[in-house]
Amino acid sequence: MNSKEQEDVVRTAAVIRTARKLRGKIQIEVANHLGVSQSFLSKLEHARLIPSSSQWFLFCRFMGINPARTFESGFIDHCLSVAGNNPYPQSLFKVHPRYDFHHTSKVRSVLPFIQYFTAQLGEGKFDKFCEENSIDPDFFRVLDNQLNITFTLDLITTLMKKGVLKRTDLQKLVQPISTPLIHGNLHEDYDQMTGPLELVQCLIQNKEKYETNFKYQLEEKDNRSLVVSVAPNPVLTQFDYKNELLGDFLCQYKQQYFKRFASYKAAGELATIEEKQCHFHGHERCIYEIRAVA
Numbered sequence: 001m002n003s004k005e006q007e008d009v010v011r012t013a014a015v016i017r018t019a020r021k022l023r024g025k026i027q028i029e030v031a032n033h034l035g036v037s038q039s040f041l042s043k044l045e046h047a048r049l050i051p052s053s054s055q056w057f058l059f060c061r062f063m064g065i066n067p068a069r070t071f072e073s074g075f076i077d078h079c080l081s082v083a084g085n086n087p088y089p090q091s092l093f094k095v096h097p098r099y100d101f102h103h104t105s106k107v108r109s110v111l112p113f114i115q116y117f118t119a120q121l122g123e124g125k126f127d128k129f130c131e132e133n134s135i136d137p138d139f140f141r142v143l144d145n146q147l148n149i150t151f152t153l154d155l156i157t158t159l160m161k162k163g164v165l166k167r168t169d170l171q172k173l174v175q176p177i178s179t180p181l182i183h184g185n186l187h188e189d190y191d192q193m194t195g196p197l198e199l200v201q202c203l204i205q206n207k208e209k210y211e212t213n214f215k216y217q218l219e220e221k222d223n224r225s226l227v228v229s230v231a232p233n234p235v236l237t238q239f240d241y242k243n244e245l246l247g248d249f250l251c252q253y254k255q256q257y258f259k260r261f262a263s264y265k266a267a268g269e270l271a272t273i274e275e276k277q278c279h280f281h282g283h284e285r286c287i288y289e290i291r292a293v294a
């Protein structure tokens with residue numbers, strides 16, 4: 001097997017495991033449906049075998065996932081908005097109770113931090129982090145899974161304490177924001193947009209498919225600029241999101257995120273961003289002005 005094939009096997013195994021847990025099935029139920037033995041299914045889930053294409057399509061139909069998109073990305077994504085109740089009530093993922101209330105973050109919003117974590121600390125370290133924090137790493141292969149903001153804060157705090165995430169690393173952190181796959185299937189919306197300001201507006205429309213920790217609103221717009229407000233959800237007062245270590249890190253991240261997103265699929269920078277007022281420095285909300293580069 002070459003390395004591309006090996007990657008396909010590992011990614012497919014992860015999706016099979018993840019989808020089964022998502023739908024609350026045990027191995028024997030899935031094996032019976034596919035007409036294979038439980039030990040065969042176990043080998044699929046542990047990347048020791050790859051399914052035939054007919055097994056793969058049968059599996060995806062059974063699980064209600066898209067065969068082509070899921071195979072390519074390794075993620076399951078139904079593009080749902082944050083909801084008060086769990087969108088997958090039958091799912092079997094282990095999630096520590098400290099992350100399991102006020103589910104205002106979708107996994108989609110955590111992905112840039114996970115990618116950075118893996119890039120900085122190495123493959124396997126994220127699984128270890130999950131193990132130490134009692135959460136199933138497969139949970140993060142379902143972009144519509146929900147948890148509270150504490151998980152993101154824990155990731156940021158860990159990276160800062162290890163000395164691999166500083167203010168000066170923000171641009172590196174948001175680098176992948178201009179690439180399609182980090183947005184899951186939402187990239188199909190973004191692929192149709194033509195300019196930086198149109199892209200940012202589309203992102204704001206989709207914000208609840210990422211998180212509702214903050215409320216994003218388009219305040220003003222003209223041909224060259226947009227004014228966007230970002231206000232904390234009242235529920236955030238229960239979370240330690242602007243402590244001594246973090247400071248205004250989340251605000252800085254959002255600014256860089258918007259700026260990078262305005263350059264979706266482009267090599268250069270297509271927008272500038274200026275903050276007019278900041279929630280982290282005494283105001284009720286942050287106000288950003290985003291200008292297209294002439």
Ligand SMILES: [Zn+2]
Binds near residue numbers: 251281
């Ligand atoms: Zn701010």
